[in-house]
Amino acid sequence: MAAVSLTVNGKPVTTDVDPRTLLVQLLREELRLTGTHVGCDTSQCGACVVHVNGKAVKSCTVLALQLEGAQVLTIEGLAPTDGPLHPMQEAFRENHGLQCGYCTPGMIMTAVDIVRRKGHELDDRTIREELEGNICRCTGYHNIVKAIAAGARAMQAGAASQAAE
Amino acid sequence: MYAFTFRRPETLRQAANLLSKNGDAKPLAGGHTLLPTMKLRLASPPELIDLSRIEGLEGIELTGRALTIGAMARHADVHGSPVVQQAIPVLAKLAGMIGDPAVRHMGTIGGSIANNDPSADYPAACLGLGATIVTNKRRIKADDFFTGMFSTALEPAEIITKVSFPIPKKAAYQKFRNQASRYALVGVFVAKRGGDIRVAVTGAGANGVFRIQSFEEALKKRFSPKSLEGMTIPADGMNSDIHGSAEYRAHLVGVLARRAVAEAVGK
Amino acid sequence: MCATGIGAAVRRKEDHRFITGKGHYTDDINQPGQAYAYFVRSPHAHATIKSIEAKEAARMPGVLGVLTGAELAADKIGNLICGWMIHSKDGSPMKMAPHPALASGKACFVGDPVAVVIAATLAQARDAAEKVKVDYAVLPAVTDPAQAQKSGVPQIHEVAPNNTIYQWHLGDAKAVESAFTSAKHVTKLDLVNNRLVPNAMEPRVAIGDYDTGSGTFTLWNTSQNPHVARLVIAAFVGMAPEHKLRVIAPDVGGGFGSKIFIYPEEVVALWAAKRVGRPVKWTAERSESFLCDAHGRDHVTHAEMAFDAEGRIVALRAKTVANLGAYMSTFSSAVPTYLYATLLSGQYEIPQIYCEVDAVYTNTGPVDAYRGAGRPEATFVVERLVEVGAREMGQDPAELRRKNFVKEFPHQTPVIMNYDTGDYNASLKRALEIADYKGFGRRKRESARNGKLRGVGFSTYIEACGIAPSAAVGSLGAGVGLWESAEVRVNPTGSVEVLTGCHAHGQGHETTFAQLVSDRLGIPIDNVSIIHGDTDKVQFGMGTYGSRSGAVGMSALVKALDKVEAKAKKVAAHMLEAAEGDIEFKDGKFSVAGTDKSAAWGEVALNAYIAHKFSGQELEPGLKEGAFYDPTNFTFPAGCHICEVEIDPETGNTEIAAWTAVDDFGVVVNPMIVEGQVHGGVAQGVGQALYEGAVYDKDGQLVTGSLLDYCMPRADHLPALNVATTVTKCPSNPLGIKGCGEAGAIAAPAAVINAITDAIGTEAIAMPATPQAVWAALKKAGRSLPHAA
Incomplete structure (x- = not known):
C-alpha cells in the first residue's frame, strides 16, 4: 500500500492504495463517486473521463499514485449539489443528448474540456472531431453534437452574466 | 494488473539509479501505452519509475x-x-x-x-x-x-x-487512420531542409517506421507531387491485417506521400 | 394536447440523475461482504477439457472458492435453454445441445467459461484464475457458417449431425419455381450479413446473493427483461423456485438485444453466492463482452427476385445459412426464421415467396437478437435485390419501388404477415423532397470535379414490431406469451405510480409512460413515477425489445388506466351523490353531467382511500388497477431512408454525405425521443454497413476482440441526420403506436450499400465496406481513378 493525497471535487482526500489502483477505481470504489463509468479496457470509450488539473483525462488509464497533489473534478462535482445544473448538463437534457446515460458523464466532462480549449462557438465538424475519444452506442451523436454546441454558448452566457453581477 | 511498486524519483539520476538496480523496472511517462498493456496483463513490470516529478523534462x-x-x-x-x-x-x-x-x-x-x-x-x-x-x-x-x-x-x-x-523549410504529414484504433494505418511524413529530403512512413512497415529512398531521390530532383506520380513501393515487408493488406498499405503509402508533398508545397 | 401529454417533446424525467452522475447501474451497487468472480475461459475454440487442476488457485490469498462444471453438475444446476422451438421441413424438432453455465467435458468457443474463481477482491480472483490449470486437448474448429455443414468438418455437438440445428422453410416452393420460370428478368445476389458485436456501453454485470434465513436468492443484473430471467433461472436452470428468486435490473446502460438473454455468468453468480456464503459480483471487461455477449446477424444468403415485363416483382426466393454460434442462446432460433423470412415481402406486393433457412452451430460465441433481429437481414435482401434489379433493368430505383408498393390494406403477404396499414408512397415522396433527389446529378458532378465518387441509395423498409400476439407466436414455436402488463397505483394524495413489465435502458419510459398518464388523468407529469425492473415490485412482464414497449406496454397501461377511471368514477359518483353513468371525467376533473357539481382528481383519490362516502358492500376502498394487454397483430412501421455517399477512390474511404429518414411509426408519443431512436438506429445500421464486423480466424480466435480492432462508429463517422415522420395510425392498439426503436438499424445497411454500389459501379462489395474493401472493389472492377496530385 502507498499513500496518496489529492483533491477530489474540492475536498481533500488522503488515502492508502494498492499501487495498481487506477483513478477510476479510487473514485468508484473508495470514494463511491460512481458517476464515472468504465466502458472498455483499452482506453477508447471515454466513459471514464474526468478532469485532472482542469484537463480531460481518461481515469481508467491513470494510476491514483500519479496524482499526488492533483485536483480532480468528476461529474458529481461539476455543479453544486442541489444547486443549478452546469450549463453543459442542462444542454444535454434540453437537447436529448443522452439515452441510456452510461457514456454521458464522460461526454459532459469532455464537452466542458472542448469549450475550454476551443471556445464557445463550436461548429458541427469541430465537435465531432473532438469527440473521437468518446463512444456512444445510443444516440448516433446527433443530439450530443447539438447539446455541446448549445452548452458551449450557454457557458459563455453564464460567464458573462456572472461577470456582470 | 499485476502488483508492482511505485517510485517517484525527483531527479534524473535517481530515476536512472532505480532503473539500474532493477532491470525489469519500467519508466512511467504518460502511461498511455504502458498502463493499458499492464491492465490487460500483457506486461508485468515489478516496479514503475514515475518520471513526472523530475524537473526540466517538459520544456x-x-x-x-x-x-x-x-x-x-x-x-x-x-x-x-x-x-x-x-x-x-x-x-x-x-x-x-x-x-x-x-x-x-x-x-x-x-x-x-x-x-x-x-x-x-x-x-x-x-x-x-x-x-x-x-x-x-x-x-x-x-x-x-x-x-x-x-x-x-x-x-x-x-x-x-x-x-x-x-527546422525544415517545408514539411507535411498525412495520416490515414485505422478506423477502429485511430492509429495510423499508414502515415507519411515528408520534409525538405535544403538538399535534405526525407520521406518517413509509419503504420505500414512490418519493422516499424522507415524511409523511402526512391521517393526521396525523386523528390530531390523536384520537390513536387508530380515527381512521385506512378511511383509505388513493393508490398513486401508491409504489415498485413484485417484493416489493410500489405498491398493496400503499399498503395496508401504512394497516395499519402503525394498528398503530403502537395500539402508541403501548399497545393 | 397538453404540454406534457401525448405528442409533446417533453424533456426526459430520468435525465437529471444521469447528467449528474447519480444513476444506479448494476456495477454501482455493492453488497456488504461482497466477493468477486473471475472466469477462467477457454482460449481454444474447440477443445476437450481433460482435467482442471485448481488446488494451487484455491490456496491463493483471498480465494473463497474455485468452481467448475463438475460442481455445477453435482449441484444439479440445469442448462441454459433456447425458448423458441423451430421445426425442420421434415417435421423434426431443432437440435438444441446442452448448454451448461460452466463448460463440462468440452469447450466450444473462445471465451466459453470453464471455471470461476471467487475471491475477496477482484485482483485476487484474477491472480488466482491464472493458477487454474486446465488441460485441453485441442480439436479442429469451424467458424464459417458456409462451411459448417460440409462433410469432414469438425462436429461440435453430438445431438446435431453436420452441425445443423434445423432446416426450416417458409412459403410455396413450387409456386415460386413456376413464377421464376415465366419471369422476364431475374436478379440474383449472394449476400453476407456481417456478424456484429452489440457493444452496449455498459458491460454486463451480475451480483448474486443468497439469504440463508429465508432461502431467497437475489440477482442484480443488466437485463432488458428481469422477469424472463427469473422464469428461466427458476424453471429451467432450477436455481430456486420462482417465488424465492428476486431479479433486479436497475439502470441499464443500453441493451440492443444483447441484454435480453440469460447468460452463464448470471447463473454462476447466484450459485456461487450460495456456495461461498457471500454475495458474488461479476463485472464484464469489454474484452469479455466481445467474446461472450451474444452477437448479431451472421447470415450467408443467396437470393433471387423475379420481375415481369413491366418491372413488377412476381416472386422472391432466398436460401440462408444462419450462424447461431456454439450454443443456442435464449431466442436465437426465432431470429433467422420468424423474424426474418416473414419480412421478405418488404413494402411490396410479391405474389410468391419461398425461403429456406439452415441454422448451424460453429465454434464461435452465441448469436441472437441484436437491434432489428432478423428484420435488418430481410431488409438487406429485399432492398439490395430491388435496387440491383432497377439498375439491371435500367429503371429509376425510386420509380421501381413505387410501382411495386403495397397500396391497399390490409394486405396479406405470402409469408404470414398481414400488413394492417401504411402509406409507403407518402414516406418515399417526402424523403425524395428532403433529400433533394432531383439535385443529385449536380452534386455528383461537383464531387467528380473534386476527384470523388458520389452515390445515392434507397431503403424502403418494413418491420414487424409490437412483439407480439401470444397465440400467434405460440403457434410458431415461442415458449412464452408476448403480452405486456401494467399496474396503476393511485396514492391517496392523487400521485400515481405505474408498474410496468417493460424495462427501460435508454428508451425514456419514465417520461413517455408518464406522458400517457398525465394526458389521461390530467395530472402534472411530475406526479407520476414509472417503476420497472424489479420482480419483487412489478407484476410479471415480458420486458423491452422488438420495439414493443410503446405498442404493447403502453397499451397495457391504457387498459389499466381505463379500469382506474371506471373505479374513480364510482368513487366520484358517491362523493357527488350522482349516478355513476352521469359522471364525466375530463382534464383531471370529475363532474356530474349537466350540473356544476365536480370533484378534482386528488379529492377522488383521497376519497377512494378514506372510504367515508361509501360502504364496503357498495365499493371496495382503494384505487389500484392492473391490466395485461395481448396484441392482436404485429405492428408494421415502415419508411424510406436515403443515403448519399462520397468516396475517395484513391483511398477507398467512404463518407456519408447526407442522410434522410422518413418513417411512419404511427402515433408518436414524444417526437424528441422518437427522433433520438432513429438517430441511434441509423448509427448502428451505418456501423454495420461501413465499420463493424466481427471476424474469427480459422482457429476460432476473435480477431476483432477489442475496440482497437472492432470499429464502433464515432461522432466523426456520421453526419447530421435529417429525420421526419409520416403518420398512418396503427389500427390494432388503442394508441395507434407502431414502434420506432429498430427502424434505423433495419433500414440503414441497405441504403448505405446501395449508395456505395451506385458510386463505384459494381455490386461486388461486402459489409463492412471499409476503405480497403471499397478500394479493392474499385480495383477489381477496373474503376480506380488515375492518381490525382
Missing part, C-alpha cells in the same frame, strides 16, 4: 535552428505550443492527431518514441525531420534510434530527456 524551446521538446511534454502541450506552431507547424498538427484529446493530455513525446509503436505518429516525425533523441547518456540520430517494431537503441537505464528537431 519546449527554440534554440538556433532547432526546436527542442522535453521528453515529458504532453501531446496537447506540443499541439498547443505557439513555439512549435511557429517553428514546425506540422509537428504541432501531428501531435494533435495522436489518440484523442484526453489521451493527448497525458501521453508524452518521450514515451511515444521510447515505445516505438509501429503505428505511432511521432516516430514518423522524428525520422522525417531527422531529429536527434537526447538521453541521460548520449545523443542518438533518429536514423539510428528506431531499430524495429517496439524496439529502439535505448539501453537499460537510459532515459530520453528531450528531442531536438532541425
Whole structure:
C-alpha cells in the first residue's frame, strides 16, 4: 500500500492504495463517486473521463499514485449539489443528448474540456472531431453534437452574466 | 494488473539509479501505452519509475535552428505550443492527431518514441525531420534510434530527456487512420531542409517506421507531387491485417506521400 | 394536447440523475461482504477439457472458492435453454445441445467459461484464475457458417449431425419455381450479413446473493427483461423456485438485444453466492463482452427476385445459412426464421415467396437478437435485390419501388404477415423532397470535379414490431406469451405510480409512460413515477425489445388506466351523490353531467382511500388497477431512408454525405425521443454497413476482440441526420403506436450499400465496406481513378 493525497471535487482526500489502483477505481470504489463509468479496457470509450488539473483525462488509464497533489473534478462535482445544473448538463437534457446515460458523464466532462480549449462557438465538424475519444452506442451523436454546441454558448452566457453581477 | 511498486524519483539520476538496480523496472511517462498493456496483463513490470516529478523534462524551446521538446511534454502541450506552431507547424498538427484529446493530455513525446509503436505518429516525425533523441547518456540520430517494431537503441537505464528537431523549410504529414484504433494505418511524413529530403512512413512497415529512398531521390530532383506520380513501393515487408493488406498499405503509402508533398508545397 | 401529454417533446424525467452522475447501474451497487468472480475461459475454440487442476488457485490469498462444471453438475444446476422451438421441413424438432453455465467435458468457443474463481477482491480472483490449470486437448474448429455443414468438418455437438440445428422453410416452393420460370428478368445476389458485436456501453454485470434465513436468492443484473430471467433461472436452470428468486435490473446502460438473454455468468453468480456464503459480483471487461455477449446477424444468403415485363416483382426466393454460434442462446432460433423470412415481402406486393433457412452451430460465441433481429437481414435482401434489379433493368430505383408498393390494406403477404396499414408512397415522396433527389446529378458532378465518387441509395423498409400476439407466436414455436402488463397505483394524495413489465435502458419510459398518464388523468407529469425492473415490485412482464414497449406496454397501461377511471368514477359518483353513468371525467376533473357539481382528481383519490362516502358492500376502498394487454397483430412501421455517399477512390474511404429518414411509426408519443431512436438506429445500421464486423480466424480466435480492432462508429463517422415522420395510425392498439426503436438499424445497411454500389459501379462489395474493401472493389472492377496530385 502507498499513500496518496489529492483533491477530489474540492475536498481533500488522503488515502492508502494498492499501487495498481487506477483513478477510476479510487473514485468508484473508495470514494463511491460512481458517476464515472468504465466502458472498455483499452482506453477508447471515454466513459471514464474526468478532469485532472482542469484537463480531460481518461481515469481508467491513470494510476491514483500519479496524482499526488492533483485536483480532480468528476461529474458529481461539476455543479453544486442541489444547486443549478452546469450549463453543459442542462444542454444535454434540453437537447436529448443522452439515452441510456452510461457514456454521458464522460461526454459532459469532455464537452466542458472542448469549450475550454476551443471556445464557445463550436461548429458541427469541430465537435465531432473532438469527440473521437468518446463512444456512444445510443444516440448516433446527433443530439450530443447539438447539446455541446448549445452548452458551449450557454457557458459563455453564464460567464458573462456572472461577470456582470 | 499485476502488483508492482511505485517510485517517484525527483531527479534524473535517481530515476536512472532505480532503473539500474532493477532491470525489469519500467519508466512511467504518460502511461498511455504502458498502463493499458499492464491492465490487460500483457506486461508485468515489478516496479514503475514515475518520471513526472523530475524537473526540466517538459520544456519546449527554440534554440538556433532547432526546436527542442522535453521528453515529458504532453501531446496537447506540443499541439498547443505557439513555439512549435511557429517553428514546425506540422509537428504541432501531428501531435494533435495522436489518440484523442484526453489521451493527448497525458501521453508524452518521450514515451511515444521510447515505445516505438509501429503505428505511432511521432516516430514518423522524428525520422522525417531527422531529429536527434537526447538521453541521460548520449545523443542518438533518429536514423539510428528506431531499430524495429517496439524496439529502439535505448539501453537499460537510459532515459530520453528531450528531442531536438532541425527546422525544415517545408514539411507535411498525412495520416490515414485505422478506423477502429485511430492509429495510423499508414502515415507519411515528408520534409525538405535544403538538399535534405526525407520521406518517413509509419503504420505500414512490418519493422516499424522507415524511409523511402526512391521517393526521396525523386523528390530531390523536384520537390513536387508530380515527381512521385506512378511511383509505388513493393508490398513486401508491409504489415498485413484485417484493416489493410500489405498491398493496400503499399498503395496508401504512394497516395499519402503525394498528398503530403502537395500539402508541403501548399497545393 | 397538453404540454406534457401525448405528442409533446417533453424533456426526459430520468435525465437529471444521469447528467449528474447519480444513476444506479448494476456495477454501482455493492453488497456488504461482497466477493468477486473471475472466469477462467477457454482460449481454444474447440477443445476437450481433460482435467482442471485448481488446488494451487484455491490456496491463493483471498480465494473463497474455485468452481467448475463438475460442481455445477453435482449441484444439479440445469442448462441454459433456447425458448423458441423451430421445426425442420421434415417435421423434426431443432437440435438444441446442452448448454451448461460452466463448460463440462468440452469447450466450444473462445471465451466459453470453464471455471470461476471467487475471491475477496477482484485482483485476487484474477491472480488466482491464472493458477487454474486446465488441460485441453485441442480439436479442429469451424467458424464459417458456409462451411459448417460440409462433410469432414469438425462436429461440435453430438445431438446435431453436420452441425445443423434445423432446416426450416417458409412459403410455396413450387409456386415460386413456376413464377421464376415465366419471369422476364431475374436478379440474383449472394449476400453476407456481417456478424456484429452489440457493444452496449455498459458491460454486463451480475451480483448474486443468497439469504440463508429465508432461502431467497437475489440477482442484480443488466437485463432488458428481469422477469424472463427469473422464469428461466427458476424453471429451467432450477436455481430456486420462482417465488424465492428476486431479479433486479436497475439502470441499464443500453441493451440492443444483447441484454435480453440469460447468460452463464448470471447463473454462476447466484450459485456461487450460495456456495461461498457471500454475495458474488461479476463485472464484464469489454474484452469479455466481445467474446461472450451474444452477437448479431451472421447470415450467408443467396437470393433471387423475379420481375415481369413491366418491372413488377412476381416472386422472391432466398436460401440462408444462419450462424447461431456454439450454443443456442435464449431466442436465437426465432431470429433467422420468424423474424426474418416473414419480412421478405418488404413494402411490396410479391405474389410468391419461398425461403429456406439452415441454422448451424460453429465454434464461435452465441448469436441472437441484436437491434432489428432478423428484420435488418430481410431488409438487406429485399432492398439490395430491388435496387440491383432497377439498375439491371435500367429503371429509376425510386420509380421501381413505387410501382411495386403495397397500396391497399390490409394486405396479406405470402409469408404470414398481414400488413394492417401504411402509406409507403407518402414516406418515399417526402424523403425524395428532403433529400433533394432531383439535385443529385449536380452534386455528383461537383464531387467528380473534386476527384470523388458520389452515390445515392434507397431503403424502403418494413418491420414487424409490437412483439407480439401470444397465440400467434405460440403457434410458431415461442415458449412464452408476448403480452405486456401494467399496474396503476393511485396514492391517496392523487400521485400515481405505474408498474410496468417493460424495462427501460435508454428508451425514456419514465417520461413517455408518464406522458400517457398525465394526458389521461390530467395530472402534472411530475406526479407520476414509472417503476420497472424489479420482480419483487412489478407484476410479471415480458420486458423491452422488438420495439414493443410503446405498442404493447403502453397499451397495457391504457387498459389499466381505463379500469382506474371506471373505479374513480364510482368513487366520484358517491362523493357527488350522482349516478355513476352521469359522471364525466375530463382534464383531471370529475363532474356530474349537466350540473356544476365536480370533484378534482386528488379529492377522488383521497376519497377512494378514506372510504367515508361509501360502504364496503357498495365499493371496495382503494384505487389500484392492473391490466395485461395481448396484441392482436404485429405492428408494421415502415419508411424510406436515403443515403448519399462520397468516396475517395484513391483511398477507398467512404463518407456519408447526407442522410434522410422518413418513417411512419404511427402515433408518436414524444417526437424528441422518437427522433433520438432513429438517430441511434441509423448509427448502428451505418456501423454495420461501413465499420463493424466481427471476424474469427480459422482457429476460432476473435480477431476483432477489442475496440482497437472492432470499429464502433464515432461522432466523426456520421453526419447530421435529417429525420421526419409520416403518420398512418396503427389500427390494432388503442394508441395507434407502431414502434420506432429498430427502424434505423433495419433500414440503414441497405441504403448505405446501395449508395456505395451506385458510386463505384459494381455490386461486388461486402459489409463492412471499409476503405480497403471499397478500394479493392474499385480495383477489381477496373474503376480506380488515375492518381490525382
